[in-house]
Amino acid sequence: MADATDGMLPNRTLANKTLADRAYHIRRNAVRMGEVQGQGYIAQALDIADVLAVAYFHAMRYRPEDPDWEGRDRFLLSNGHYAIALYAAMIEAGILPEDELETYGCDDSRLPMSGMAQYTPGMEMSGGSLGVGLAIAVGKCLGLKRKGSDSFVYTLFSDGELDEGSVWEAIMAAAHHRLDNLIAIVDINNMQADGPSTQVSNFEPLVEKLEAFGWFVQRVDGNDLDAVREAFDAAKVHMEPVPRMIVADTLLGKGVPFLEAREKNHFIRVDAHEWALALEALEAGRDT
Amino acid sequence: MKPKTPSQTTPGKPRLTTSAMIASIAAEGQPTKPAPFGHALVEVARKDAAIVGMTADLSKYTDLHIFAKEFPNRFYQMGMAEQILFGAASGLASEGFTPFATTYAVFASRRAYDFIHQTIAEEDRNVKIVCALPGLTSGYGPSHQAAEDLALFRAMPNMTVIDPCDALEIEQAVPAIAAHKGPVYMRLLRGNVPLALDEYGYKFQLGKAQIIRDGADVLVISSGLLTMRALEAAKELEKDRIGVAVLHCPTIKPLDVETIRREAAKSGRLVVVAENHTEIGGLGEAVARDFLLNGVAPKFRHIALPDQFLDAGALPTLHERYGISREAICRRIKAWL
Ligand SMILES: Cc1ncc(C[n+]2csc(CCOP(=O)(O)OP(=O)(O)O)c2C)c(N)n1
Numbered sequence: 001m002a003d004a005t006d007g008m009l010p011n012r013t014l015a016n017k018t019l020a021d022r023a024y025h026i027r028r029n030a031v032r033m034g035e036v037q038g039q040g041y042i043a044q045a046l047d048i049a050d051v052l053a054v055a056y057f058h059a060m061r062y063r064p065e066d067p068d069w070e071g072r073d074r075f076l077l078s079n080g081h082y083a084i085a086l087y088a089a090m091i092e093a094g095i096l097p098e099d100e101l102e103t104y105g106c107d108d109s110r111l112p113m114s115g116m117a118q119y120t121p122g123m124e125m126s127g128g129s130l131g132v133g134l135a136i137a138v139g140k141c142l143g144l145k146r147k148g149s150d151s152f153v154y155t156l157f158s159d160g161e162l163d164e165g166s167v168w169e170a171i172m173a174a175a176h177h178r179l180d181n182l183i184a185i186v187d188i189n190n191m192q193a194d195g196p197s198t199q200v201s202n203f204e205p206l207v208e209k210l211e212a213f214g215w216f217v218q219r220v221d222g223n224d225l226d227a228v229r230e231a232f233d234a235a236k237v238h239m240e241p242v243p244r245m246i247v248a249d250t251l252l253g254k255g256v257p258f259l260e261a262r263e264k265n266h267f268i269r270v271d272a273h274e275w276a277l278a279l280e281a282l283e284a285g286r287d288t
Numbered sequence: 289m290k291p292k293t294p295s296q297t298t299p300g301k302p303r304l305t306t307s308a309m310i311a312s313i314a315a316e317g318q319p320t321k322p323a324p325f326g327h328a329l330v331e332v333a334r335k336d337a338a339i340v341g342m343t344a345d346l347s348k349y350t351d352l353h354i355f356a357k358e359f360p361n362r363f364y365q366m367g368m369a370e371q372i373l374f375g376a377a378s379g380l381a382s383e384g385f386t387p388f389a390t391t392y393a394v395f396a397s398r399r400a401y402d403f404i405h406q407t408i409a410e411e412d413r414n415v416k417i418v419c420a421l422p423g424l425t426s427g428y429g430p431s432h433q434a435a436e437d438l439a440l441f442r443a444m445p446n447m448t449v450i451d452p453c454d455a456l457e458i459e460q461a462v463p464a465i466a467a468h469k470g471p472v473y474m475r476l477l478r479g480n481v482p483l484a485l486d487e488y489g490y491k492f493q494l495g496k497a498q499i500i501r502d503g504a505d506v507l508v509i510s511s512g513l514l515t516m517r518a519l520e521a522a523k524e525l526e527k528d529r530i531g532v533a534v535l536h537c538p539t540i541k542p543l544d545v546e547t548i549r550r551e552a553a554k555s556g557r558l559v560v561v562a563e564n565h566t567e568i569g570g571l572g573e574a575v576a577r578d579f580l581l582n583g584v585a586p587k588f589r590h591i592a593l594p595d596q597f598l599d600a601g602a603l604p605t606l607h608e609r610y611g612i613s614r615e616a617i618c619r620r621i622k623a624w625l
């Protein structure tokens with residue numbers, strides 16, 4: 001995995017699976033977890049799988065057998081309800097055992113529906129109360145700099161979180177403190193609890209706003225693996241001492257055509273028999 | 289803190305789901321009413337043009353979407369931004385409107401506390417704060433479990449605090465708090481809400497505690513969901529010839545201490561305060577303080593959530609684990625007698 005050598009090389013050197021393979025397995029793991037509960041944020045997991053594939057299998061430095069390894073890049077899941085997606089990625093990365101996905105959301109599981117630091121190895125923060133992750137990220141970036149660490153802090157958050165004032169406070173603070181070790185990714189799936197995000201509280205024009213706040217900003221199709229990989233690469237090597245934002249436009253339910261087409265909802269309904277169909281659809285999409 | 293150990297789930301055993309967004313506190317077969325808050329608000333709003341609805345991206349999850357659909361021009365979607373939700377509610381109230389502002393109990397009490405304290409309570413604005421997922425009614429863990437909301441809002445001067453028991457009481461409380469001038473925090477049960485008080489011919493009165501049923505051995509003083517559980521426990525314990533009276537106190541503040549004291553002073557009953565709330569700062573401590581100040585000294589016990597971050601999991605599991613299920617209440621009362 002990541003860097004069996006000295007922790008300085010990206011995963012891809014040792015991983016022979018393609019990123020598309022990784023994304024497929026992340027989606028598959030997520031669908032299997034969704035089936036355990038018969039519900040869940042499966043449409044979000046499917047939309048963000050490509051970003052997580054690039055994060056965990058191209059960009060980030062970590063040791064799966066030692067999730068607390070000091071030299072790791074940090075990954076903060078601000079949108080805690082996306083935990084199903086992160087568990088799926090961490091299972092694929094070997095940080096969590098695959099058979100544990102059977103326990104997703106069950107009593108006494110290490111994989112609760114809403115991600116929490118005390119429950120799950122590799123989970124760096126407790127989410128659930130949205131709009132918090134970037135604040136922690138600012139502190140982590142400051143702390144890593146104080147320690148002389150070259151690790152990055154990756155933070156995933158959601159377009160709904162753009163509504164929270166705390167997010168913009170952190171965006172200002174990160175620029176003020178010139179946090180060039182911060183790479184934030186915002187999932188623009190244009191969905192939140194009450195409906196399409198742009199209708200609930202319009203945040204556009206987002207790139208211009210973030211640039212005006214002093215960030216290095218890239219907006220990409222979050223379901224185009226090449227584009228996402230290039231954006232992560234560019235974020236890492238960017239020369240200016242400023243924080244980096246990847247605005248990822250994604251499609252809810254991506255990879256399972258009947259979920260892509262379903263009426264869009266924060267909490268999508270999936271019938272009992274559809275989980276198997278979803279796995280089949282993923283498999284079929286893989287061949288093409 | 290160290291990660292928990294992997295779970296030992298038995299293969300083939302039916303799994304209990306976490307049930308947070310779709311939390312149902314209705315027992316199987318229990319009669320329910322859909323969205324009692326939303327429908328009741330529509331009714332009062334027809335007669336009172338000053339009423340407006342506001343939410344922070346949770347209209348569907350607080351039953352306010354019913355109001356939004358009926359009165360789209362009187363509904364404000366503030367986005368997932370609880371601080372501006374309550375700040376703006378204060379502003380609307382200062383211009384003569386009566387905002388009903390909804391979110392989850394955790395986000396009103398924790399995220400927006402200062403905004404509510406300063407702009408609503410201190411300015412004494414006519415804002416009705418109506419919040420879903422009160423106490424332990426979500427399986428998502430501490431982020432969604434508002435174990436301390438009553439303590440926080442009780443501690444605010446000017447604030448009236450209501451913890452209704454069921455769909456009937458919510459329907460009756462909505463016009464009552466609309467008619468009351470001043471800030472109100474009301475806990476909300478949403479979705480298909482159980483009916484429990486109808487069989488007792490109950491009628492909500494703001495500021496009043498009421499005996500729902502009488503009993504010779506135990507007096508349960510309770511609010512909200514725990515009144516429903518206490519009534520169920522009382523029926524169970526009746527089979528063992530244990531007489532349980534239930535004194536329901538939906539208005540947590542101002543508390544009807546006269547009625548509570550009068551009932552508690554009646555000879556020899558075990559007094560149990562039961563609340564869907566942390567043991568710190570809620571109904572139990574309010575009642576105990578009043579007893580001490582007034583020399584009322586019954587045998588006193590407290591059913592409440594422990595002072596710890598509660599687990600994630602299925603609600604029935606958690607209610608049993610923390611001693612607030614019907615079965616746990618029965619067991620505990622028997623042990624105390
Ligand atoms: C501070 C806070 N307010 C409200 C909520 C309730 N809530 C949970 S998810 C959600 C929608 C957030 O938007 P987003 O993450 O973009 O939704 P998704 O893309 O998953 O549909 C809301 C309002 C919350 N968890 N935290």
Ligand SMILES: [Mg+2]
Nearest residue numbers: 158159160191
């Ligand atoms: Mg979204």
